[in-house]
Amino acid sequence: MINMTDTLATWLSTVTPTDELETNSGSGSGYEDYDDTMCDKSMVRRFRTFYEPPLYLLIVVLGFAGNLLVLWIYKHFKNRLKTMTDVYLLNLALADLFFLCTLPLWAVDAMKGWYFGTFLCKTTSALYKINLFSSMFLLTCISVDRYISIVETTKAQNSKELRLAWSKVVCLGVWLLSIILSIPEFLFARSKEDAEGNRYCTMVYWDNENNKTKILVLALQICMGFCIPLVIMIYCYSVIIKTLLKAKNFEKHKALRVILAVVTVFILSQLPYNSMLVVEVTQAANTTITNCAEAQSFDIATQVMKSIAYMHSCLNPFLYAFIGVRFRKDLKRLYKKYGCTTSQSGKYGAPPRPSIMSDTDSTMAFSL
Numbered sequence: 001m002i003n004m005t006d007t008l009a010t011w012l013s014t015v016t017p018t019d020e021l022e023t024n025s026g027s028g029s030g031y032e033d034y035d036d037t038m039c040d041k042s043m044v045r046r047f048r049t050f051y052e053p054p055l056y057l058l059i060v061v062l063g064f065a066g067n068l069l070v071l072w073i074y075k076h077f078k079n080r081l082k083t084m085t086d087v088y089l090l091n092l093a094l095a096d097l098f099f100l101c102t103l104p105l106w107a108v109d110a111m112k113g114w115y116f117g118t119f120l121c122k123t124t125s126a127l128y129k130i131n132l133f134s135s136m137f138l139l140t141c142i143s144v145d146r147y148i149s150i151v152e153t154t155k156a157q158n159s160k161e162l163r164l165a166w167s168k169v170v171c172l173g174v175w176l177l178s179i180i181l182s183i184p185e186f187l188f189a190r191s192k193e194d195a196e197g198n199r200y201c202t203m204v205y206w207d208n209e210n211n212k213t214k215i216l217v218l219a220l221q222i223c224m225g226f227c228i229p230l231v232i233m234i235y236c237y238s239v240i241i242k243t244l245l246k247a248k249n250f251e252k253h254k255a256l257r258v259i260l261a262v263v264t265v266f267i268l269s270q271l272p273y274n275s276m277l278v279v280e281v282t283q284a285a286n287t288t289i290t291n292c293a294e295a296q297s298f299d300i301a302t303q304v305m306k307s308i309a310y311m312h313s314c315l316n317p318f319l320y321a322f323i324g325v326r327f328r329k330d331l332k333r334l335y336k337k338y339g340c341t342t343s344q345s346g347k348y349g350a351p352p353r354p355s356i357m358s359d360t361d362s363t364m365a366f367s368l
Contacts, residue, residue, distance in 0.1 A: 019322030084167035099131035121201035129182035147236035
């Protein structure tokens with residue numbers, strides 16, 4: 001990864017002045033770079049200025065369109081919330097929308113610096129972490145519910161009402177746990193000003209010398225926000241695949257494509273950034289990066305990987321909702337209801353079909 005970004009850093013140095021010292025804002029990530037007082041980071045901020053705002057704008061537009069469409073469907077078809085996954089999908093859309101609201105502030109920070117004060121710095125950073133953890137936990141819950149619906153079909157049918165009631169309790173627990181895990185942002189995020197008068201929102205820990213608090217915070221994010229959800233998802237979907245391969249009269253290939261897409265997108269979007277966080281933990285513990293050019297390349301690579309991770313918020317509606325038969329049929333019904341077509345075959349008042357995650361019909365769980 002360092003070799004890939006060295007070329008980019010070299011190119012940026014040819015178009016960016018490097019005669020001033022600057023501390024890079026973490027855009028909420030809270031990392032502190034190698035020897036900020038001795039290493040010129042103006043090229044990193046220059047890169048952020050041109051890279052992050054347009055990308056964040058794209059993520060916000062696509063994310064709001066997809067997640068608001070999910071909420072719109074749930075608003076018009078209130079009887080949809082009859083399975084655990086439907087409840088999780090609704091909360092996932094809300095979590096993604098809350099997160100998307102923070103991106104415009106980080107885009108402004110990338111262009112002009114952080115001029116919104118310490119309170120908003122703490123609030124925005126905490127909101128980002130709350131929705132990071134809640135999204136990962138909800139995706140985990142969806143994989144577990146799919147596991148129960150496909151692998152434990154009889155158990156799922158017999159406990160449908162109980163599981164639906166528990167889904168609301170689980171969602172409440174997810175939000176509470178996410179808030180607890182975001183406490184470090186409330187404690188350590190603050191608006192700072194460097195020697196050149198540039199303000200930025202970053203994490204300032206109490207023990208900057210030994211970095212124990214920083215290491216703990218980053219390790220907690222990596223474990224709770226990626227490793228544990230990934231292990232659970234891989235286990236659940238692996239068992240589901242084995243079950244589907246043994247099933248008869250079922251469109252296995254479509255279901256397997258959906259599972260492959262879900263797992264692949266999750267890994268490709270989250271693994272690179274979390275790998276950079278692991279390097280950051282190592283750096284905080286052992287100071288493995290001692291060269292200014294390497295530090296600059298690492299900062300740029302982290303920004304790129306972080307933005308890729310952010311894209312998951314605009315992909316969730318398409319991965320977990322719109323690939324389902326029910327959502328697509330509901331979209332057609334709404335399309336017809338609002339006069340876009342004269343066809344009456346899918347009237348708004350027509351009886352609802354089973355949910356895409358119906359506990360009583362496992363063949364619908366991964367149907368395209």
